[in-house]
Amino acid sequence: MKLAFDRDVEDFRAEFAAFLDANLPAEDDAVERPQSSSDVPEWSRRWQRLLFDTGWLLPGNPPEYGGRNASLPQQLAHLEELSKRRIYHSFNPQGLGIVAASLLTFGTEEQKRRWAVPILRAEITASLGMSEPGAGSDLAGLRTRAVLDGDHFVVNGQKVWTSGAHDADVLLTFVRTDPDVPKHKGISVLLVPTDLPGVVRRPFGSITAPDDLDFNEVFFTDVRVPRANLVGDLNGGWKVAHGSLGHERMMLWLTFAEWMENVVRDAPAREEWYATLLMDLQALRLLGRRQLAGDRDPAELSVLKLLGSEALQSASLHALEAQGAEALLHPAVTGPYNHMTLETFTASWFERYARTFGATIAGGTSEIQRNIIAERILGLPR
Incomplete structure (x- = not known):
């Protein structure tokens, strides 16, 4: 048995391959090499923006979100072509593959416009704030607190292993908003801009790449986050x-x-x-x-x-x-x-x-x- 795609999928692949042949950044333009997955040089932002504008960033998305309503087999062909050529389509993979995708699934229309589209167009970068010193694989054990105070949440706590946080403009942050219910029922999700007072990011290396400062500790001290930045339902995190x-x-x-x-x-x-x-x-x-x-x-x-x-x-x-x-x-x-x-x-x-x-x-x-x-x-x- 030979597994193969139909003709329309191979035509789709050929169209994408032709686009890559015609539009890959030239060597002279790509002189600034990223030092880590979170270090996003300007040429790579232009590259991601071009993919978004032409519908080749995430082809399964509708055009307003960087796609062309491609079928599942076409999406697979797109991914295979990127893999075969060993090409990044984004140097902010957490922002593109997790944060923006989560906002498109759970966010409001305003959050999609304000945050998801700029992430997809590489105008801002994003990181995922889940793990904590005492809550890695046991996400429900997280202790970072967010207390509602009028039209803001006040956030206190710490995250760790937060890839790309030191270069991120916003963190999709999981917080505890109700300590009096079973632990998995008292979690909410906030979009926390990293320029808010009280947010401190400390990058660190790893044993396999001590000079690649991709991981981060992130500390929150009385950080006031607008209630409009709540993603999904309160306590529905x-x-x-x-x-x-x-x-x-x-x-x-x-x-x-x-x-x-x-x-x-x-x-x-x-x-x-x-x-x-x-x-x-x-x-x-x-x-x-x-x-x-x-x-x-x-x-x-x-x-x-x-x-x-x-x-x-x-x-x-x-x-x-x-x-x-x-x-x-x-x-x-x-x-x-x-x-x-x-x-x-x-x-x-x-x-x-x-x-x-x-x-x-x-x-x-x-x-x-x-x-x-x-x-x-x-x-x-x-």
Whole structure:
């Protein structure tokens, strides 16, 4: 059996490929290389804006939100073409794939106009404020408080692991607004502009990239946030959280599939484990297409996230071991450097493997995913 798209989808792909050939930023224009996923140079803002204006940013969206009402198979072809060419369509992936997507699902028309569209057009950047020092995988345990005072919320607390917060214009922030109900029922979501008094952001590196200051601690001290910035219902943040995590896990699936595609291209094909890598990649593709094809239980995204992150880690480890000592060497870059190319794929195999540990944590740890699958899909006791 050969899996293939219909002619209309391949025509759509060809149109997008022609657009890329004609419009990719020139090397001379892309001299400013981003130091992290949150550092957004002006040329990349222009690139994202062009994608938005031409309907190629998120083709499944309506035109007013950067798309062209593309079908699901067409959206997949669009994503595959980006992956094949190793191209970013945004250097603010959290803003594009999680925050703006959540606002389009749960936000008011005013919030979509005021926040979602500028994020999609790269006029502002956004970050996701979920995890806290004592509430990582257990999101319902968050303690950042927001007390309603007239037409404002007063926010106090701390977030951590907040990717891109130091460059973000706004944070989609999960806060506790009712401490007297079961913990998952007292959560709300606020759009917190980072220039408000009382917001402090402290970036820090990671063990795999100490100079890449992408992670942040964010502190809120008596921050007054307009009530109009409430996303969804008061104390209805758990529903928004599920939607946001669904967007994040779907975004992570696309990332895992992209990384796996490149492991397939770069890894030595003569090794026995290579066949397992190909089967895992095909399973990941098919499960992802199944999720995109309809409205399914968000718990099924846990299967996708678990498979993707752990298959990627296993494949990267095998590739690392196959390379031996050479796996520690950074590959030489020859010829003109394409600044649209994902930096991940110019790293040494050791760096690539080390980064997969973050993949098993972001969006919910593998342990949490197994609990969700056991309880909500298999019906096993807690």
